[in-house]
Amino acid sequence: MSPTASFIAGNWKMNGLSVDLDQARAVAAGLGGTAARVAICPPATLVERMSRALAGTPVQIGGQDCDARASGAFTGDVAAEMLADAGAALVILGHSERRAGHDETDAVVAEKVRAALRAGLEPIVCVGETLDQRKAGQALAVVTGQVRGSLPAELAGKAFSVAYEPVWAIGTGLTPTTPEIEEVHRAVRDALVAAFGPAGAGVPILYGGSVKPSNAAEILHADQVGGALVGGASLKAEDFLAIIRAA
Numbered sequence: 001m002s003p004t005a006s007f008i009a010g011n012w013k014m015n016g017l018s019v020d021l022d023q024a025r026a027v028a029a030g031l032g033g034t035a036a037r038v039a040i041c042p043p044a045t046l047v048e049r050m051s052r053a054l055a056g057t058p059v060q061i062g063g064q065d066c067d068a069r070a071s072g073a074f075t076g077d078v079a080a081e082m083l084a085d086a087g088a089a090l091v092i093l094g095h096s097e098r099r100a101g102h103d104e105t106d107a108v109v110a111e112k113v114r115a116a117l118r119a120g121l122e123p124i125v126c127v128g129e130t131l132d133q134r135k136a137g138q139a140l141a142v143v144t145g146q147v148r149g150s151l152p153a154e155l156a157g158k159a160f161s162v163a164y165e166p167v168w169a170i171g172t173g174l175t176p177t178t179p180e181i182e183e184v185h186r187a188v189r190d191a192l193v194a195a196f197g198p199a200g201a202g203v204p205i206l207y208g209g210s211v212k213p214s215n216a217a218e219i220l221h222a223d224q225v226g227g228a229l230v231g232g233a234s235l236k237a238e239d240f241l242a243i244i245r246a247a
Contacts, residue, residue: 008038008039008227008230010038010041012234027244038059041092042064044063044078066078066091070118080115080118092163093113094106095165109125124206128146129167134166144187151195161205161226164207189205207222217246
């Protein structure tokens with residue numbers, strides 16, 4: 001069991017146009033009776049429109065990344081303050097697609113976490129190992145190292161979550177076994193307690209990586225799993241609601 005209520009966040013990645021706001025509206029309309037905390041992180045182009053579309057509902061809106069700087073001559077980048085101004089309450093940071101595709105180190109992620117805190121955004125910080133690292137028996141060392149390197153001391157006393165996403169399971173249809181998920185989540189929990197003391201015991205640890213309606217219940221009820229960061233299945237309201245209801 002998780003020490004916190006389930007937190008289910010949808011990561012739309014580089015998907016979503018105005019017409020897809022109807023899917024977000026359907027999620028909000030279908031939440032009756034659920035105790036889970038729910039967020040959707042659309043592309044930056046939809047943050048403000050989704051925030052307005054879901055105003056007054058329990059669904060929180062988040063960004064998918066932010067620059068560490070507040071403003072300046074950085075064409076194409078989005079500051080944490082801009083996301084907050086557009087209506088975001090959260091931001092995903094350190095996703096493996098950013099770490100691998102944009103060469104983001106733990107130090108870079110930590111600076112972005114500080115930027116999120118500066119803007120009043122709640123960070124969802126992603127960690128996870130590659131298939132080669134898992135095969136080499138390095139999964140726990142890699143993931144706990146990312147936790148230590150990506151979570152700055154400034155997070156003490158602040159709301160945040162960690163999302164464990166094995167890189168080899170993202171978008172592949174593959175998922176670790178429940179014991180494998182639990183082993184990593186326990187290691188993350190130990191690292192959080194070591195870094196933040198007793199408060200680390202209450203930080204939600206989400207699982208991400210090919211979460212879908214068919215496997216959500218088993219994953220969400222595993223030890224130390226406090227929710228899910230959902231990719232492709234969050235794009236369709238029916239699938240995302242099924243995952244939320246499994247919490």
